[in-house]
Amino acid sequence: MINPKLRNMALLVAGCYFMENLDSTIVTTAVPAMSRAFAVSSSAIGLVITSYMVTLAVLIPLSGWLAEYFGTRRVFLAAIAVFTLASLGCALSTSLPGLVAMRVLQGAGGAMMVPVGRVVVLQHTEKKDLMKIMSYLVWPGLISPAIAPLLGGLIVTHGSWKWLFLINLPLGAAGFAAAWKLIRIPPDSSAPKLDGTGVVLMGVGVGGLTYAAHMLADSSASWSSGLMMSAVSLLFTAAAILHLCRAAHPIVNLRVLKIRTFRTAQLSSSLYWIMVGSAPFLMTLLFQNIFGWSPTLAGGIVLFIFVGNIAIKPATTPLLNRFGFRNVLIASTLLGAITMLLSGIITAATPIALIALLALVSGIARSTALTGFSTIAYSDVPPEQVRHANAFASTSQNLAAAFGIAAATIALRAGEPLSRFFFGSVSKAGAYSIAFFLLAVMATLAAVGAARLQPGAGNALRRLQPQTAQASENKLLRQRCAPYICVFHLTVQPNAGANLPFTK
CATH class of the missing domain: 1.20.1250.20 (MFS general substrate transporter like domains)
Structure with a gap:
């Protein structure tokens, strides 16, 4: 039986993930409405989507270190607050530059919110409960791309594009209240020194790849510019990998691979x-x-x-x-x-x-x-x-x-x-x-x-069911004992070994 507090924490992180992931997909349905509202081209509105995704990519690797240094509770609460207030800022924006700036801020909140919350849940989950907990943490990433086209279409058709961001306000407020009550983890005084070089190299590499993906997805952009951006970003990513493999305290320890x-x-x-x-x-x-x-x-x-x-x-x-x-x-x-x-x-x-x-x-x-x-x-x-x-x-x-x-x-x-x-x-x-x-x-x-x-x-x-567990144990035992059985047969009955599968 899963600890109720752990389950509630997992549901909280899942809700935050849903809120963050929905914002990265639902905005695509409002591109025509936004382009009319700001009197700009649809391709220019692409910055609203790209700025959010690039900010997420750049700051996610930094989130774990920030949580260790400042404390998980502080960072998680601050992330929810930043994301929610930035959503309000997006809805109140009256110009495209202002909206893009709010989307960058929103992406910063999202980059800190979900990874930090997920670490909290995983560090307190026993192996026997991991399957159940992960089922809570995965579903938002599956649901949001599926419901975004319909939900976004309904909002834009029967309301204003501003409601795409305003729906985050009650969700964010509920998430902040739940996090305030559930998360009680003090700061870790043993946090290592920040790997600044790793942050910069990973930020440029991963952020550049994310931006290149959007350039390749933009039908108005040329293939050459997207491929060039991809090539440059891959070089920075390769440099980041080399650095992370050599650094004493890398921002992301690739040895986990x-x-x-x-x-x-x-x-x-x-x-x-x-x-x-x-x-x-x-x-x-x-x-x-x-x-x-x-x-x-x-x-x-x-x-x-x-x-x-x-x-x-x-x-x-x-x-x-x-x-x-x-x-x-x-x-x-x-x-x-x-x-x-x-x-x-x-x-x-x-x-x-x-x-x-x-x-x-x-x-x-x-x-x-x-x-x-x-x-x-x-x-x-x-x-x-x-x-x-x-x-x-x-x-x-x-x-x-x-x-x-x-x-x-x-x-x-x-x-x-x-x-x-x-x-x-x-x-x-x-x-x-x-x-x-x-x-x-x-x-x-x-x-x-x-x-x-x-x-x-x-x-x-x-x-495992008792029968399954016993069968797995017996299979493992046979595998471990096979060489010794082979040696026994060859020693006691030399001619018998010719028909054994181990000697073929």
Whole structure:
């Protein structure tokens, strides 16, 4: 039974994550309304989205050190307050520069809010409760991309774009009150000296990659500028990695990647997060631009992804307990790949009920896979390395989210010439088919990563049934004793060894 206070802390962090992640996706629905309000082009409004995502990317690695130095309680409360007040500032902005400035401030609050809260929860979670706790912490990242198109469309259609930010005020106030009551952790006087060089190199590298993702996603921007920005940012990222490997007290300790389960989970989940962020965006465009549906109908069908996320939640932990992390991850990532393949072949003539069912199954696969990856990532991480593991995981997840829309846009651009090769002619529908097929490849690569996990990976987190536990113990015993049995047979009965599997 999970400690009620720990569960409430996890729900608090999940609520903050939902609030932060929703703000990174819902604003896209209000781009036309904002461009009219400020009398600027839609591409200029892209700064409102980009500034927020870049600020998150730059400051997330710094969040763990700030929490150690100033105290988790102070930083977490300050982050919620900054995010909430910046949301009010966004709603009250009367010019584009003012709105962008408030979005930067909002991103600063978000960068401190979720990673710090997650570290608090993980450091106080026992291994046996990690699966349940991670299921709370993961769902906001799955839900917000699915409900943002519909929610944003309804707000902009029936109200003002300002309400996209004003809805954060009651959520922020409730979160601040809950954090004030729940979090009572004093400052850590043993915080190491700040790794300034690491902060700068990581900030420029990761922030530059995030900005490059948005440049590649912007159809009005040239490929060359986006690729150039990517190349320069990769150089800074490489320099940051070299520095972090050599520094005595790096801002993010990359030695945590020596832990096999953490390394594999991060690589595979990053690929899957890109697919997760791309699919709702692509589906919404497909339904509106190709099928001719209204924004409300398109958003309503995409909402079935959210229904799938929620519907499978009660069964996720029992599935992992029953079949093991490796088996569940392989099955769910492959199921996600299949849903992407099917999304690439549906047409306007496909019954809406079948399309809704496809979105539902996609949501089930997404939720199961990312809950499994997020949980097993911390299965072998020692307590003293949780902060660094969380900083790395938060940074990679934020980058994957930023590259989600970029990946969808790049896939659509690449889909047009590829559709001529595969279908004999260039068509918009063919470009979407190719884009979904490319996302299916990405999900399949995540499945390959899951297959590389050890069969017993994450067993320390599972609550095995007595028969299953005994079978696992017997299997391990046979594996350990096999060499000695082989030696015994070869010594006592030399000729008998010829038929043993160990000698073949």
